[in-house]
Amino acid sequence: MLEIVIASSIKVIIVVIAVLTGCAYATYMERKLVAHFQHRIGPLYAGPYGLLQPMADAVKLIFKEDIVPDKVERYTYALAPVISFIPAMLIFAVIPFGKDTSVFGYGIKMVLSDLNIAVLFIFAITSLGIYGIILGGWSSGSKYSLMGGLRSSAQMISYEVSYGLSIIGVILIANTLSLRELVNQQASDSIWFFSHWYVWRQPLGFLLYLTCAIAETNRAPFDLPEAESELVGGYHTEYSSMRFSMFFIGEYANMLAVSAVGATLFFGGWQGPFVNTIPLLGIVWFVLKVFLFMFFYIWLRATFPRFRYDQLMNFGWKILLPLALFNTMLTSLLVALKVI
């Protein structure tokens, strides 16, 4: 038993460090890419090509004064950043990031915990992510925070049902909730290595997933909670120093998480050419796919203006939810008739 605890502790530490580094460099990537989209250069001075910029940001945030306004509700104010950070990280516990290998005779599963209800786990953890935002907005004692938190939470609950339903199409085909099993089913030995990816059998489901994921993570063009022009900073207006960075890391960890889940469900996870001969290549393919998702996110942010709030709610309830229900029924019919 002790052996298992030690082995999984080591894996946990590696995954946590990898995710935190990923978050840090996601901010760098976003700044650099948006800069280039706008014909600017972006971070440049810290290290070569500004590569040390995330480190500089982290150090700066640690040294900042922690300003707690008088009118906050103390306990919930302190808890909110933590509650928004931990669920975002927790999704990475179930994501397989490579082909199982063995090092020095020890078999290593390239997944932290291979739950057989992994998809339900992700759905559950995603539904907990709302608390950090709603509590942060409510306990700050600022009108901007309250409105930002309310808007954000209403947006998240509006898109959460469609988010869950968009995954059901894949499960209908795969008949499993284990992500490991899902990735294995998308394997293909032929030269058309991408032919078994579920995105081809679930195009509508994938589009729904992508849209809902962007809305769930409060990113542009669904970034109303942080609409700078009207709500200052939204739910984290009154947060500073490390508390603010917890929200910040949480947001980027969420982006990485939905990208990783999307890559696993629809793009075969770590599957790719030559994985069977060189197992470690799986990690490379996986990171590459997550990177493509992130690129798409940033591209959207640099391209589209923000939705208006009533448009956002209408879109969620009157278009996405009926479409998601329709997709579920259509997929089940096609599966039952053995078409896909």
Place this chain on the structure above:
Amino acid sequence: MNLDAVIFIISAIVAVLGASMMIFQRNPVMAVLSFMVSLLAQAVLYIQLDALFLGAVLIIVYAGAVLVLFLFVIMLLNLRTTKELGPSSSLMRHLGKYFLSFLLIMEFVFIIKSSFFKGASLVGVMNMKPEGFGTVTSVATLLFTKYLYPFELTSILILVAIVGAVVMARKDKNIDRPTENKLGKN
């Protein structure tokens, strides 16, 4: 003592503590949070019993949806300060609540001592699990064969809930309307 027992004891204590904190907290938002902690601990207990699907559903529906609704209600009614609740309670209320709690505890004692638990120790019950117990597939097979009618009735129940929500929303609109008209006239 093995690890399973340690986890069970800790999460059981957390579940009970969270539930009692929910009752004793004067701050409603903290009460909701304590409820959530209790639910998470209960989910751990379900998972230890191999009831994986129930554990996940407990978090998705209760912690992820119903408690959010509670939070919205608390925020809507602005139940922030607890001083407005008035003095805690009178002597008669104290007596009443102790009497009721006593009755409840006695009830539990009678149930536990009754024939229901005789002869079947908890370990025995755990070992009688059928094949595939608690997995999502087995839940689904039962739900869509044996318990089909309750399942379909659930959809009617959900429909009734939707209609209820709609009726409530309509009611509020009627209250708002006079002010809207006034604004229009001005």
Place this chain on the structure above:
Amino acid sequence: MSEYLSVLIFIFAGIGIVLLTFWLSYLIRPSHPYPEKDINYECAELPIGTSWIRFNNHFYIFALIFVIFDVEAVFLFPWAVAFGQLGLYALVEVVVFILILFFGLFYAWKKGVLKWV
């Protein structure tokens, strides 16, 4: 069960990171509070009235409808997993289930509840 154990370890690791960074920042950050600094932000003016303002009860209605559809989504997950075994009969059952709920959504829609004011 060991799989769930690593999830627990992960949760503790997450809490540990939070505590560590907060403690680190507590050690090195400056702290010079004064009354003006600790006022809530409101465009650099003194805040007017309470910050816990009354808000539109539409948020509540949407939360209510969300709970209802969340329950529905949860019912669909086991169906999707066991679909291969259950076959066409289960399809009919669930289509009836979804159609009833679709009717509910349509009803709420027609009554104007889903319209954001």
